Amino acid sequence: MSETATIEPTPRSKVRRRAGRASYDRTVIDAILDEGLVAHVGICDGDGQPFVLPVVYARDGDTLYLHGSAVSRLLGTLGSGARMCLTVTLVDGVVLARSAFHHSLNYRSVVALGEGRLVVGEDEQRAALLTIVEHVAAGRSSEIRGPHAKELKATAVVSLALREVSAKIRTGPPIDDAADYQMDVWAGVVPLRLQAGDPIPDPRCQAEPPRYARSYKRDALSRVA
Amino acid sequence: MSETATIEPTPRSKVRRRAGRASYDRTVIDAILDEGLVAHVGICDGDGQPFVLPVVYARDGDTLYLHGSAVSRLLGTLGSGARMCLTVTLVDGVVLARSAFHHSLNYRSVVALGEGRLVVGEDEQRAALLTIVEHVAAGRSSEIRGPHAKELKATAVVSLALREVSAKIRTGPPIDDAADYQMDVWAGVVPLRLQAGDPIPDPRCQAEPPRYARSYKRDALSRVA
Numbered sequence: 385m386s387e388t389a390t391i392e393p394t395p396r397s398k399v400r401r402r403a404g405r406a407s408y409d410r411t412v413i414d415a416i417l418d419e420g421l422v423a424h425v426g427i428c429d430g431d432g433q434p435f436v437l438p439v440v441y442a443r444d445g446d447t448l449y450l451h452g453s454a455v456s457r458l459l460g461t462l463g464s465g466a467r468m469c470l471t472v473t474l475v476d477g478v479v480l481a482r483s484a485f486h487h488s489l490n491y492r493s494v495v496a497l498g499e500g501r502l503v504v505g506e507d508e509q510r511a512a513l514l515t516i517v518e519h520v521a522a523g524r525s526s527e528i529r530g531p532h533a534k535e536l537k538a539t540a541v542v543s544l545a546l547r548e549v550s551a552k553i554r555t556g557p558p559i560d561d562a563a564d565y566q567m568d569v570w571a572g573v574v575p576l577r578l579q580a581g582d583p584i585p586d587p588r589c590q591a592e593p594p595r596y597a598r599s600y601k602r603d604a605l606s607r608v609a
Numbered sequence: 610m611s612e613t614a615t616i617e618p619t620p621r622s623k624v625r626r627r628a629g630r631a632s633y634d635r636t637v638i639d640a641i642l643d644e645g646l647v648a649h650v651g652i653c654d655g656d657g658q659p660f661v662l663p664v665v666y667a668r669d670g671d672t673l674y675l676h677g678s679a680v681s682r683l684l685g686t687l688g689s690g691a692r693m694c695l696t697v698t699l700v701d702g703v704v705l706a707r708s709a710f711h712h713s714l715n716y717r718s719v720v721a722l723g724e725g726r727l728v729v730g731e732d733e734q735r736a737a738l739l740t741i742v743e744h745v746a747a748g749r750s751s752e753i754r755g756p757h758a759k760e761l762k763a764t765a766v767v768s769l770a771l772r773e774v775s776a777k778i779r780t781g782p783p784i785d786d787a788a789d790y791q792m793d794v795w796a797g798v799v800p801l802r803l804q805a806g807d808p809i810p811d812p813r814c815q816a817e818p819p820r821y822a823r824s825y826k827r828d829a830l831s832r833v834a
Contacts, residue, residue: 396658400681400682401677401678401680401681401682401683421700421703421714421801422698422700422714422716424649424651424661424696424698425661426649426651426659426660426661426694427659428653428657428658428659431692432653432657432691432692433621433653433692433694433722434651434652434653434659434661434692434693434694435651435694435720435722436649436650436651436659436661436694436695436696436720437696437718437720438696438698438716438718440714452626453626455626456625456626457625457626458626466657467656467657467658467659468659469651469658469659469660469661470661471649471661471662471663473647473649473663475646475647475803477809478646478745478746478805478825480746480749480822481753482753482754483753483754483755483756483760484738484739484742484750484753484754484755484756484760485756485760485763485764487742487745487753489646489647489665489745491647491663493662493663495660495661495662497658497660513709514709517709517712520703520712520714521703521705521799524705525709527794528706528707528708528709528712528792528794529707529708529709529789529792530708530709531708531709531710535708535709535710538710539710557809557811557812558811564754565813567753567754568816569752569753569816570808570810570814570816570817570818570819570822571810571811571813571814571816572808572809572810572811572814572818572822573808573809573811574746574805574806574808574809574822574825575805575806575807575808575809576646576803576804576805576806576825577803577804577806578700578801578802578803578804579801579802579803579804580703580799580800580801581799581800581801581802582800583795583797583798583799583800584702584782584797584798584799584800585795585796585797586782586783586796586797586798587782588790588796589795589796589797591793591794591795591796592795593795593797594795597705597795597797597799600703600799600801
């Protein structure tokens with residue numbers, strides 16, 4: 385899978401507000417996409433009404449894959465080549481400033497624009513579904529039963545090429561007005577992360593939990609609060 | 610603030626896929642909205658291209674408030690009365706089934722549809738901004754400097770009435786095909802939650818961190834994995 389190091393922003397994908405927080409670096413973008421678990425996908429109906437729904441996704445090189453029921457409205461629309469926006473947001477912390485105005489969040493987000501494509505070949509469909517399982521729990525796809533023909537038929541897989549894509553990142557402490565630094569109020573960052581608890585076995589399961597369930601992590605790499 | 614107990618679903622807000630997971634109960638909807646920190650807001654441009662962006666929001670009774678820069682494209686579009694979709698998703702766990710097909714997430718999500726309204730009165734604008742601060746950190750609004758006139762002018766606040774809104778929830782263990790229960794593979798749920806770490810003081814801050822920063826929680830109420 386060829387990956388370009390930096391994406392050239394288009395007028396649509398160029399970050400306008402707080403452009404200093406923007407990145408078009410695929411290393412940055414891919415790290416956010418690979419850490420995220422849920423994307424929010426937007427589509428428009430014929431009346432200009434947007435719909436935004438959470439979906440599980442996975443990245444394979446320059447391609448994002450989504451899946452859902454073959455009879456779902458969202459997947460049907462996406463699979464027909466509709467314009468879409470896929471956004472992944474990781475919340476890294478609450479930024480508590482001395483003024484209401486400068487409160488903020490630390491976050492890393494990716495916005496990808498484009499048109500969906502229905503995956504029709506069985507090999508790509510099967511590979512995409514296992515990529516999604518691996519994205520959710522690395523190591524799991526080899527231990528479970530893969531999809532059989534009826535399940536493949538019931539599942540729609542849609543791909544989105546990573547072409548018009550940008551990242552936006554905020555890190556660090558609050559930036560207050562000069563005069564406010566003398567205020568006697570605590571200011572700083574409360575770091576946040578999606579953290580796993582102890583695995584809860586299915587009541588009908590006798591097996592021991594695997595390592596990826598016992599120490600489940602989304603953020604394999606270092607994080608910045 | 611009057612709140613109706615149950616929202617009558619419209620053709621647009623009615624959950625079609627997995628309708629058994631749907632709820633139109635305002636108690637359920639409000640609990641999800643109040644626990645969430647970031648919403649994903651969708652708008653459509655004139656070409657039918659959706660844009661989905663993460664925003665901080667807060668609920669006050671039957672109204673959701675968003676805010677942003679007065680010169681932001683998103684807030685400008687929303688404030689002009691554009692159709693919007695605001696989605697909040699809480700990820701509660703990874704559901705590891707015995708087959709790829711039955712893998713899932715436990716989650717609670719809310720989808721709200723409607724048209725934005727720019728908040729123009731200073732009193733409502735000021736109240737909305739403090740509601741957002743309180744949503745991020747309950748107790749904080751009384752300790753900080755409130756917005757002055759120039760900051761209010763630089764900030765756009767948009768409201769969305771909670772009219773067309775639905776929740777969708779998945780809880781519990783994986784539901785596998787009968788034949789797969791004999792497989793010798795671990796199955797169950799890895800619970801996930803947005804968890805706070807130790808507060809990181811601003812380098813220029815001498816004050817002691819307040820309780821809401823030392824034991825920051827989004828999920829005041831009980832959660833189901």
